[in-house]
Structures are given as C-alpha cells and as structure tokens.
Amino acid sequence: MPRDASATRERLLHAGARRFAVDGIDAARTREIVAHAGQSNDSAITYHFGSRAGLLEAILRAGVDRMETVRRTDLDPADLPGIVTAIVAPTAAELRTDHGRDFLRITAQLAGRAGIRDHRLPRLLHGTNLARQLELLETACRAALPEPHALERISNVIGFLTTALADRAVRGDQRTLLGHDAFVTDLTAMLTAALQAPVQTSATPRP
Numbered sequence: 644m645p646r647d648a649s650a651t652r653e654r655l656l657h658a659g660a661r662r663f664a665v666d667g668i669d670a671a672r673t674r675e676i677v678a679h680a681g682q683s684n685d686s687a688i689t690y691h692f693g694s695r696a697g698l699l700e701a702i703l704r705a706g707v708d709r710m711e712t713v714r715r716t717d718l719d720p721a722d723l724p725g726i727v728t729a730i731v732a733p734t735a736a737e738l739r740t741d742h743g744r745d746f747l748r749i750t751a752q753l754a755g756r757a758g759i760r761d762h763r764l765p766r767l768l769h770g771t772n773l774a775r776q777l778e779l780l781e782t783a784c785r786a787a788l789p790e791p792h793a794l795e796r797i798s799n800v801i802g803f804l805t806t807a808l809a810d811r812a813v814r815g816d817q818r819t820l821l822g823h824d825a826f827v828t829d830l831t832a833m834l835t836a837a838l839q840a841p842v843q844t845s846a847t848p849r850p
Contacts, residue, residue: 652691654680659698664748706746714772723783727835735827744812751809759798
C-alpha cells in the first residue's frame with residue numbers, strides 16, 4: 644500500500660475508534676468519522692475497509708492483535724486465579740494509551756454479544772490466545788460448578804470486566820480512587836471471587 648494510502652488508513656482507524664467509543668457503535672456516523680480523519684471523500688471508508696462494519700472489525704482486530712503476544716496460554720487449568728489474572732492484565736494495559744482506551748469503550752458495548760453462554764465466540768477471536776484463555780477459564784470453572792452456572796458466571800464476569808475498564812477509560816487515572824496497578828489487582832481479585840462463590844441451593848438452572 645502506498646505511504647499516503649497507509650497513513651490515511653491509520654487516520655481512519657483512529658478516527659473510527661474515537662467516534663465508535665464516544666458516539667456508540669450504532670450511532671457513530673460515517674461522515675463524522677471521515678471528517679475526524681481529515682478526509683473530504685465520504686467513500687474513504689469503503690475504499691480502505693469495504694464498509695463501516697469493516698472499519699469496526701479492523702479496529703477490533705487491531706486491539707486483539709496488540710494483546711496477543713503477551714497473552715499467556717501455558718496456564719494450569721486448575722489455577723483459576725492465575726487464569727483470571729492472565730485475562731485481565733493485558734486487557735487492562737489498554738488503559739495506558741488513547742487508542743487502547745477507545746478500544747475498551749467499544750468492547751464494553753459488544754460484551755453482551757460475545758456468545759459465552761452458548762459457546763459462540765465471535766469469529767474475530769477464533770484461533771486467538773484470548774480464545775484459548777477463555778477455554779481454560781471454562782475448564783477451571785466447570786471443575787467446581789455445574790456447566791450452566793459456570794457459563795453464566797463467565798459471561799457476567801466478562802461483562803463486568805469490560806464495563807469496569809470502559810468506565811476507567813472514560814474517567815482516567817486522575818478521577819479514580821486507586822492507581823492503575825492497585826485497580827487491576829483489586830479488579831482481578833473481585834472477578835476471581837465472583838467465579839469461586841459457592842452455588843446457592845435456590846440457584847437452580849431453568850428447565
């Protein structure tokens with residue numbers, strides 16, 4: 644790709660991430676994304692990404708790829724706290740950059756579509772280290788919980804994680820009670836405790 648075209652593509656990625664994060668993935672307007680990227684041609688997104696949906700997928704792919712090299716998969720399936728830490732730490736590290744914070748705000752909007760409850764991970768995650776970590780998390784949870792409880796808890800924990808990180812992405816370190824490291828440590832402990840909580844006798848699966 645020519646240098647100018649590559650630079651334009653990068654500007655569209657950053658502009659799209661900001662507008663999807665701030666305006667919402669359903670409300671962000673293509674024209675505003677193009678203008679935010681400093682472009683005058685409304686067809687720029689179609690040219691570089693095929694469609695608005697293609698731009699969103701490229702933004703999400705870039706975020707997943709940034710974390711892939713530091714996501715550990717050599718984990719003990721019986722070590723639930725270790726697995727949770729391995730999932731949370733690279734994701735929380737996205738808080739340290741502008742494009743990472745935009746990515747976290749976008750993923751929070753998509754958490755309910757992850758398909759954890761029925762084993763339907765998004766195509767974007769197929770074959771990734773994150774997918775492997777989620778498999779290990781399910782194995783660890785199912786060793787102590789019935790499958791419906793395990794899947795329900797994992798889905799809720801992912802939702803809580805993405806919401807907490809998106810909230811911090813909006814507020815920044817200066818408007819929080821805990822520094823970054825303390826926040827990540829506490830968040831990891833909370834999520835682990837939620838997964839390890841005993842099943843209440845009244846919490847029976849639906850028929």
